Amino acid sequence: MDLGLRDQNILLTGGSGMLGAAAARLLAAEGARLALLGRDASRLEPLATELRTLGAPSVAIVQGDLAQAASTDAAVEQAAAALGPLDGLVAAAGAAQGGLFWEIDDAAWQRHLEAKLFGTIRVLRAVAPRMVARRAGRIVLIVGNSAKYPEPRMIPGAVANSALLAIVRGLAEELGPHGVVINALNPGPVRSSRWDAQMRAIAEREGGTAAEAESRFLAKAALRRIATPEEVAAHVAFLASPRAAHMTGTSVTIDGGTVKTP
Ligand SMILES: NC(=O)c1ccc[n+]([C@@H]2O[C@H](COP(=O)([O-])OP(=O)(O)OC[C@H]3O[C@@H](n4cnc5c(N)ncnc54)[C@H](OP(=O)(O)O)[C@@H]3O)[C@@H](O)[C@H]2O)c1
Numbered sequence: 001m002d003l004g005l006r007d008q009n010i011l012l013t014g015g016s017g018m019l020g021a022a023a024a025r026l027l028a029a030e031g032a033r034l035a036l037l038g039r040d041a042s043r044l045e046p047l048a049t050e051l052r053t054l055g056a057p058s059v060a061i062v063q064g065d066l067a068q069a070a071s072t073d074a075a076v077e078q079a080a081a082a083l084g085p086l087d088g089l090v091a092a093a094g095a096a097q098g099g100l101f102w103e104i105d106d107a108a109w110q111r112h113l114e115a116k117l118f119g120t121i122r123v124l125r126a127v128a129p130r131m132v133a134r135r136a137g138r139i140v141l142i143v144g145n146s147a148k149y150p151e152p153r154m155i156p157g158a159v160a161n162s163a164l165l166a167i168v169r170g171l172a173e174e175l176g177p178h179g180v181v182i183n184a185l186n187p188g189p190v191r192s193s194r195w196d197a198q199m200r201a202i203a204e205r206e207g208g209t210a211a212e213a214e215s216r217f218l219a220k221a222a223l224r225r226i227a228t229p230e231e232v233a234a235h236v237a238f239l240a241s242p243r244a245a246h247m248t249g250t251s252v253t254i255d256g257g258t259v260k261t262p
Contacts (some may be wrong), residue, residue: 006031007057009083010240011076013066014092016043018192019142022229023090023236028056030237035060035079037123058083060094063099065116066093066119076126079205085134087242089127091120092142096157104156112156115161124171132178139175139182139242140239141168142232145255147186161186172249181248183239187232188221188255194224222257 010027014020015036024034026101028051036044041061046057060082064075080086094116120141131137147152147161168184172234175182189195199210206213219225235254238244253259 001243003030003237004244005237005241008032008240008242009035009085010088011035011037011062011079011083011086011093011123011127012089012090013037013119014094014142015047015067015096016040017092019092019187019190019232019236020092021044021047022233023092023142023240024051026230026233026237027090027240028054028059030106030241031055031057032240033058035062035083035086037062037064037066037075037093039063040066049193062103067114067124069122069125072119072122073126074183076097076123076130078224080130084148086127086130087137089123089131089139090142090236090240091123092138092236093123094119094160095194096154096160098151098153098157100153100156101155108167109156110196113160116157117160119166121167128171128175128180130180132175133137133182137175137180138240138242139180140236141182141184142236143168143184143186143251145186145188145253146251146257147184147251148190149255149259150262168251169249176248181245183233183244183247183249184236184251185239186251186253186255187227188218188253188258190229190230191226218256220258221255225256227256228256 062075062078066070096112146158150158202213
């Protein structure tokens, strides 16, 4: 199936991260024109070079810090100047750390929420009116299944994620009459060095090996395995494509069957 992404102008945040980079690779392979928004342009250069070889007709890097509204606004403006009007936004920036709830102080909570929740709010605020003015656009937020399945040591991330799902549902109503759609993707954990470190930390805390800690976790997932970044990227590409034009205000969970609610 042709997703219809060729020459679509897509702004992507989090391109220097694992899931953002995987999504960018697939979007590039599908022929999308991309603007990569990140705090440090030098961290995005290698990816931009790779995306050009994968087939992206245009790749721009825009420097922006989602922790600051003015910087975010300027980066979105720069992306639109480089690509032309934005057809899509993929928000893959932000990751929260965990910890024991009563040991996470106010400053840590603010840090946790700043990157993901407020960063996403800022980029939405900058992009949405542009799409409304053109009466077209598709927005994909990478959220996380912790919105519906909060792990006790990852509560700040879960709070950010459930707030983002509320934004998706509410904003869909606002954007829908203008032809703009917004959806969330809720991955469970994805294979990475960070995941491996998390399993080692759990093993240290609870006893046993990292592999045993992972098995205990995977026993909760119907598929008994965690996702690859490419599996998550496939869903991002679909939701960012014109093929998903009649879908809005919802979330797609890709967690191997961990969250059991329909
Ligand atoms: N990995 C998973 O297992 C998993 C599962 C479910 C949901 N998620 C969610 O998916 C998203 C991506 O996850 P990931 O694993 O790819 O994370 P990651 O590898 O840690 O990447 C995070 C990205 O966010 C960017 N970022 C952070 N703060 C920023 C800011 N102030 N301004 C601009 N960019 C900022 C980072 O850019 P810099 O290069 O500037 O640091 C980086 O590109 C996160 O929101 C995460 O919560 C991940």
